[in-house]
Every structure is written in C-alpha cells, then in structure tokens.
Amino acid sequence: MKSLEELAAIRERMQNKVVLREGSGDIRVVVGMATCGIAAGARPVLNAFVEEVNREGLSDKVTVTQTGCIGICQFEPVVEVFEAGKEKVTYVKMTPEKAKEVVEKHLKGGKVITDYVIKDI
Amino acid sequence: MKEISLNILDIAQNSVKAGAETVRIELKETTETLFVSISDDGCGMKPDFLAAVTDPFTTTRTTRNVGLGIPLFKLACEQTGGEFSIVSRDSENFPTDHGTTTSALFYKTSIDYTPLGDVISTLTVLIQGAPEIRWVFTHTLPGGEVRLDTDELKEALGGVPLSHPEVVAWIADYLKEQYDGANGNPCPSI
Ligand SMILES: Nc1ncnc2c1ncn2[C@@H]1O[C@H](COP(=O)(O)OP(=O)(O)OP(=O)(O)O)[C@@H](O)[C@H]1O
Ligand SMILES: [Mg+2]
Numbered sequence: 688m689k690s691l692e693e694l695a696a697i698r699e700r701m702q703n704k705v706v707l708r709e710g711s712g713d714i715r716v717v718v719g720m721a722t723c724g725i726a727a728g729a730r731p732v733l734n735a736f737v738e739e740v741n742r743e744g745l746s747d748k749v750t751v752t753q754t755g756c757i758g759i760c761q762f763e764p765v766v767e768v769f770e771a772g773k774e775k776v777t778y779v780k781m782t783p784e785k786a787k788e789v790v791e792k793h794l795k796g797g798k799v800i801t802d803y804v805i806k807d808i
Numbered sequence: 809m810k811e812i813s814l815n816i817l818d819i820a821q822n823s824v825k826a827g828a829e830t831v832r833i834e835l836k837e838t839t840e841t842l843f844v845s846i847s848d849d850g851c852g853m854k855p856d857f858l859a860a861v862t863d864p865f866t867t868t869r870t871t872r873n874v875g876l877g878i879p880l881f882k883l884a885c886e887q888t889g890g891e892f893s894i895v896s897r898d899s900e901n902f903p904t905d906h907g908t909t910t911s912a913l914f915y916k917t918s919i920d921y922t923p924l925g926d927v928i929s930t931l932t933v934l935i936q937g938a939p940e941i942r943w944v945f946t947h948t949l950p951g952g953e954v955r956l957d958t959d960e961l962k963e964a965l966g967g968v969p970l971s972h973p974e975v976v977a978w979i980a981d982y983l984k985e986q987y988d989g990a991n992g993n994p995c996p997s998i
Contacts (some may be wrong), residue, residue: 689982697975701968720937722877725818727810730926733933742972753937755825802978 693779712748714794715769716740727763728782735783736766739790749794762805768793779805811925812844812914815881819846819910822877824910824938826850833925839892841890842924845911852898852906862894881912888918900904912923928983932976939962941969952990954984 712788718724718733734753757765766786769775776799778789785803792798811817816833823831828848853861861878877977882892890913899906914921927947935943935958938945947954956979968975 689978689985691960691964693978694961694968694975697970697978698964701972702966720817720821720933722818722875722880725814725821730814730929730933732815733936734929737932737936737973737976741977746973751936755821787996792916808995 708740713771716749716751716794717754717756717767717769718751719755719765719767720753723756723760724763724765727760729764731783732764732766732781732786735786736790739787740794743790743795745790745794749790759805777805778803809880809884809922811923812842812884813925813927813930815877815884815975816844816846816927817930818877819881820930820934821937822910823848823850823908824934824941828853828907828941830942830944832944833931833946835883835924837947837949839950839959840917842914842916843911844884844885844914845909847909849907852908853896853916854898858894858896878910881910884922885912885914887920888915890914894904928980928987931983932980935979936971936976948991952986954983954986954990 695766716736718729718736719792720733733751733753740746740749740751757763757767757777759765759779764779764781766778766781767775767787768778768789776793778785778800781803785800787799789803792800809818813974820831820833823846826848828850830849832845832847834843834847837950861875862882864876864879876892885892888893891913894908894910897906931943931945939958943958945954945956950985961970961975961979965975970976970979
C-alpha cells in the first residue's frame with residue numbers, strides 16, 4: 688500500500704541533496720496545454736516529458752512547464768525548448784515517443800532533432 | 809475530445825487561469841450515469857459573459873473571441889442525453905464568495921458516450937502544472953471511492969514541491985492503487 692510515509696522519504700532524500708533548485712533549470716521545456724493542444728494529444732506528451740526527464744536524471748537541469756495556446760493549433764501538440772544563450776526550438780506534432788527521443792537526444796545529448804522542428808514562426 | 813477526462817483537464821485549466829486557490833473535481837458514477845463537477849474559487853464570470861462563453865454560436869460575439877473548451881464539454885454530455893450546467897459568481901459582485909462550478913451529467917448507455925478514460929493522467933498534469941493550488945479529487949464508483957487532497961500531501965512533503973517528478977509519479981501510483989481497490993474503471997497507460 689502507498690502511504691504518506693513514502694512522501695516523507697522522498698522529502699528526506701531531497702533534503703540530502705545540496706539545494707532544492709525549484710524551477711532554476713538551465714533548460715525549460717514548455718508544453719502547450721490549451722483546448723487545441725489537449726485535443727491533439729498534449730496530455731501524454733507532457734507526462735512523457737516529466738517521466739523521461741526524471742528517468743534520465745535531468746531534473747536539476749530541465750524544468751517542464753505548461754502554457755496555453757501557442758498560436759499554431761494545426762501543429763499541436765507543440766513543445767518549445769528554451770535554453771539560455773540559444774535560440775528557441777519549437778517541436779510540432781509531438782507524441783510521447785517523440786518526447787522520449789527529444790529528452791534523450793536534445794536535452795541530454797545537446798542535439799536538436801531537426802525532423803520534428805518547425806522553422807520561422 | 810476522445811475521453812471525458814480530457815474535457816475535465818481542459819475545464820480545470822480554466823480554473824487555474826481564473827486564479828483559483830482550491831479546485832474540486834468530483835466524479836459520481838453509477839452503472840448508468842457519470843456526473844462530473846469542477847468547482848473553483850477563482851475570479852468568476854459576469855452573467856452576460858457567461859452566456860456568451862456557454863453558447864458562442866447563438867450569442868452575438870461582442871465581448872471577445874470566445875474559446876471552445878466549455879462548448880465542447882457541454883456538447884459531449886448533451887449528446888448522451890445528459891445535462892450541462894455552469895454557475896459563476898464574479899469577484900466584483902461577490903468579493904468574498906466568488907468562483908465557478910461547471911458540471912455535466914453523462915448517460916453511459918448512450919452510443920454517443922465517450923469513455924471517461926485516463927483520469928489519473930489528467931490529475932498528474934494539473935498538479936504538475938499548478939502545484940500551488942489545492943486540488944481535491946473524489947470519484948465515487950459503484951464499488952468504492954477514490955480520493956486525493958493535495959493539502960494532505962503537502963504536509964508530508966514539507967518544502968518539496970508537488971510538481972517534483974517523483975511526487976507526481978507517487979501520486980499516479982497512489983491513485984492507481986485506489987482504483988484497483990475500488991474496482992473502478994480501467995485506467996490505461998499508467
Ligand atoms: N472557471 C472559470 N473561471 C473564470 N472564467 C472562466 C472559467 N471558465 C471559463 N472562463 C472564461 O470563459 C472563457 C472561455 O472558456 P473556454 O474554456 O470555453 O475557452 P478557452 O479555450 O479556455 O479559451 P481561452 O484560451 O481564451 O481561455 C475563458 O477564456 C475565460 O475567460
Ligand atoms: Mg478552456
């Protein structure tokens with residue numbers, strides 16, 4: 688059975704880390720979560736990013752957030768990646784599988800997956 | 809929307825945008841019906857705006873470009889022969905008790921009934937996106953009840969944010985376990 692004690696254990700583990708750097712990640716992943724995004728499949732994409740970032744141990748470096756309509760509804764689910772000193776990268780027509788790939792190759796490996804990117808918007 | 813849980817996610821995002829401190833999502837399910845209610849203490853809407861938002865195609869669009877979220881939810885339940893209701897008190901006229909309650913009754917026996925789907929994913933997305941809000945969820949099923957109140961979790965978590973991926977994963981497991989116990993609807997892909 689799941690119990691609240693497990694949460695206390697997570698808390699302890701976190702406190703043993705240096706500092707809780709909430710939202711101070713160097714990379715910000717923003718998933719469009721308005722009606723258009725949700726209808727097109729943004730929910731599993733968001734969950735895939737959260738899970739994969741955690742699995743790859745990137746939680747300190749990468750913050751996953753949500754936003755409303757990005758304005759290109761026909762390309763939803765849309766995901767934007769912001770990184771200090773770099774140009775914004777906009778991934779379109781995302782799926783959980785593509786999200787996994789983006790975490791591995793781009794967020795971890797530093798290589799933009801140009802096949803999934805939209806240019807000039 | 810392919811699942812009612814996606815409508816719920818969409819409607820609850822309105823509550824987040826309305827600056828709610830507490831959002832209550834209540835599901836009551838029998839073998840024949842599903843009742844959904846999303847209730848917040850956000851800024852609310854004035855009556856004429858509320859009318860335009862609910863029926864964007866029959867009301868003159870003088871206010872602004874209205875969205876699709878509420879009309880889609882309304883349509884989804886009415887297609888099953890059910891009923892939709894939205895009640896709102898705006899913060900100007902009701903400074904101490906403002907907020908919005910959106911509710912819908914679905915008939916599960918209708919051929920136009922879309923399944924409830926993955927409610928757990930809806931909740932984890934909402935909590936991950938707005939961890940500062942108090943989320944209270946209850947789902948009453950013929951075989952039992954599933955519930956979650958993020959205030960109770962916050963106490964155990966101390967300063968660790970609810971949006972931390974490990975906490976989000978724990979919440980998903982916690983709900984799944986309750987659904988297994990309540991013999992509830994299948995929650996795919998967790
Ligand atoms: N719970 C709520 N509290 C306050 N205002 C609300 C609430 N729900 C809806 N509204 C108002 O009604 C409008 C239309 O909501 P609807 O969900 O139909 O569209 P939308 O797709 O969310 O559009 P938008 O992205 O502009 O919010 C919202 O933009 C908001 O102004
Ligand atoms: Mg909406």
